[in-house]
Structures are given as structure tokens and as C-alpha cells.
Amino acid sequence: MKRGVVIGSRINLENGLFSINGNVDTEDLAKWLLYWDHITYAGVGLNGHSFSGTPTQDILFLESEGLFKTEIIDIQSLDLQSLPPPELEAHFWGLSGNQFHIVSSAARIKLSKQLSETTGNIWSVGQAGGEKLLLPGTHEQKELIDVQLVNCLPVPAKLTPFEDILDFKAKYQGELIRLRRALDALREKILSSSDERRATDAAIHEISSSLTDIYSALDGSGIKTISESIALYTKNPDLVFWASLGEQAADSQGIPIELGRYTGAALATVIKFLKRNVPGGQNLPNSNSDFTYAFEAIQQLK
Template sequence: MSKKGIVLSPPFTPLPAGGIRCGGDPSPLDLRKYLMYWDEIDYPSNNFIHISSPDIDYLEKAKALKRTNVVFQGTVSSGQGEFFVAAQEAALMENQKNEPGSWTIAQVSGVPFYTQSHAGIAVDFELYGMLPIPSEDTPLADILEFKVQRRDELIAFRNYLDDIYQKIISSADIPRAKNTEIAKLELAINDLNKVLNESGMRRVVTNLRNTINLDFSGIIGVGLGAAGVASLIHMSPLLLGMASAGVVVGFKSIAMPGATKCPTQFSYLNSVRQNFKC
């Protein structure tokens, strides 16, 4: 299984007049989600600002998080705050150069933002109410130990998720309820939930949203029927009463990154949906 790394942004909100407003370090819950399901986090620094927290410092010392140092020359932004995203894109390019195909990005925002972008019809893929992660007060050392002990289950989950992404890319189709990959994914998630429960760690059932940055505009309405409308594939809920837990998949008009500045097919975004404690 190849390494999976993710370059993380600070939380931000796009501004109507252009640029973004940043709000400090990622939440403890966001850090625990990306720590749980990725091998390494890159939280880049630049010569304008260095954002840190006790959690970030601990993970850096434990070598679970690194900081790609980005040095900007001259004018970086035309609006407000773009140097945060510019640093993320530069770190992604550096990581992809050193470890091709192993890295992607996560933007702690419900809306994507890139220094160079174009509008396109992408696939928005989300595990809704399905992803178990340790709660925000879980010691980071406990999560690191869990990842060593339960590496096989975590790899199985990532494999099944990758299968679904690749099936979408290769066939330009929406996975259906009877799709084999969806069934395997449900088993992998249930296995993870079971071993997390056995570990004694308090859990939060949250969402994982991924935008597949390929322009599907050319195939909308061609043999897809209702696939252009967001669909929900129901799965066994991890929480009593969460009958709507499942996989939400749909086409969406969204900003896509320019390949020369941000070479990734996948961008992870914050969900607009609620987290659930169990």
C-alpha cells in the first residue's frame, strides 16, 4: 500500500470582494480526522506567517506532521490571505515531486479556493454520518498507537475508498446501491467502528467530503439519467436513528484548481453537514 499524505490548510472563508479570511489553526477534530486516515500531514509554513497549536507541535515532534517551508518572493496576493493557499499549493507540488501520486490537499472550508482556478462540473463525493474518528479530546498519542495496532483495517478502508474514486474516474458513472465497492466500503467502515469501540476511545461519527477535480460537463445527460441530481446511497447507520447515513454523490459546478499550481485530482473539503457524537 502506497503512502497517503495530505497537505492541510488553515480554516478559511472566501470573501465576496476576493481573497479569503483565515481563522487560525485547524480544529482538534479536523486534525484527528486527517491524522487517523492519512499517513502524514503537511501543515506548511511561509515567510509571512507561522500558525501553530499544542496539537500541531506535538504531531510535528512525533513526526506525524511536517512543515514544508515556503518562501515567497515579491507580491503574492491581489486580495487578502491568498498566501495561505499559495503555500499549500507550493507544498503539494514539492511533495508530489518527491513522492509522485502520494499526496493530495484538504481545505478547511466548505468552499474551495485556489490561486488559479476555473469553473467545471465535478463529482462531489461524501460519506455522510459514516466516518468514525476519535473525539477531539482523545490524546494524540492514543491515535498514533491505534494506527500502528490497526493498520490493516485502516489500509482496507483506504483501498475501498480508492476503488470507488477510480471507478468514478474511469467510467464517469455514479456508484449504485448494489455496487460491489460500496458494499466493501460499508464492511470496512463497520470493521473500523468495531475496533475503535474495542479501543475504548470515545468516537465522533463525522463526514468525509471529496471533490473529484475532473470536468464531467461533457457527459451530463448522456446515459446517466438522474445521475446529474445528488443521490443518497443508504447504508447501515452507525448511530441509532440516523436512517439517512450513507454515501452522497452528485455532480456540482465548483471551482477547480489549475494543474500547474495545484496538481491533484482530489480535494477534500469541509462538509456543510453536522457531526454526531456516540
């Protein structure tokens, strides 16, 4: 079964100023390209007009390879009854900056669900570039578990040719699938709320071993890498899971539980589990079957 990721516009809200970049950074594309099979950009539209950025040469290349596409989600098709009051001057289609990022996120989530239903593959929601976890705002909150791989995921360095990444994926498909399955296994342990600490540790050790193999393969292929963090959000397990980690009630504001730094690995693997109260309610992705992924989100989550 193939894995796809839905991405969108990078949005920044800083010091009361709102900015949006519809283009996708090459560095971000390289991350998604290495670890996912397909990338779809969720643009937003209204009354025949759309905002989806300008295709770069990298995107045109990936489109020609059948690995990237853009789909437009009409704002009127989204459930946006609970948008917060506007805080800034309207910039796009009557939406304020503190509202538009929620619209963009809602478009990603809707498209992810649609593609999962129509393609038969598994699609996740992706965010990059230090964005906060942005989800459609409602008065209802849901508690998620935030599983962090801290500074241990090798991703291609800037200016790595996409052809080299595709050649690597073809040659080392087994290693990449092994990591994918190891992450799936950890998710299953979390969702089953297993109190067997050995089972959880075994899943983490498999992730560490898989990362070491991928790091070595990338190095042997001459692909320069940097180590990044990735956060994976899914359904919060029952208390029995937290008890198995030796922590009866992890702080809801995000006190991490650190599991396993495996010495001797090419990359020291540190995995942290945090509880997050996230607004969004029923608008959240299906946490029983999919992850929501965010690169470099750790410093943004307080």
C-alpha cells in the first residue's frame, strides 16, 4: 500500500503580521520525497479563483514523474463555522491572517481524507518549516499524543538533486519500508495501550536500527544529510500506556518522557512522548489509522 502526504501553504503569524508563501521550499520537498510515495499540494479556492503558488522546476519535474500534483479545495466546501474573530486586517477573500491558516489546514485535512477514500492508499497531513500544529478551530478540544523523533531523522541536505533521491529510493526501498513498518508498529503499540514495556522498547529499537541503516545507505550513496526532528500526532492512549513508561499522568502542557538513546548507532535515537490538548474536535484527521506529521515542530509547541 502506497503512502501519500498532503501539504499546503507555509503561513507565518509574527508580531501581528501575516504572511503566506504558496510556493513549496525545495528543502521541504526533499523531505517528503524521501519518505513518502506521493505528494499532493492542497490549494484553496473560491468562486473559480485559487491560491496555490507558482510551480517551480522541481515541482514540474516531480509532476512529470507522477509524484506530485495540486488539487484545489473550495473554501465553501469546508466546515468553518468556528473560525475565531478576525484579529488582523483581511488579506484573502475576506479572511484575516489568524483565520486563513485554519482554512489552509482544513483544506489539507479534507483532501487527505478524500484521497484515502478514493485511492485506497494511506494519506497523511504534513507540515514543515517550523509551523505550529494548525488544525480547524472549534470549541471542542481533543487530547493527542505527540511522538517526537528528536534530531535523528536523516533528510537530504539543501541542493541535493531530486534524481539522486529517486535513485536512492529505488535502490534502498527495503530500508525505507522497514522504517515505515517500524513506525507503524510503534503506533500500534500506542493505540493498543500495551502495558508491556518490552514491546514498546522493542518497537523503538527497531526504529533506531532502521534509522541507522538509512543513514549509512545515504552516506554510502554520497548524499549529504542533516538530522531533523519530526513529530507524529495520533490518538492519545489510555493511562495504562503512560503507566508502562513509569509516568502515571504526563503533564498536558508537554513534559516529555524520553525513551532510549541507543549507543553504537550512527544516529543517537531519542523518542519523546507528550500529551497535547489540540483544538479541532471532529475536524481532526483519523487518528486511529493515520499520523499527522510535522517537521521541526518541536520548538513551536509550547
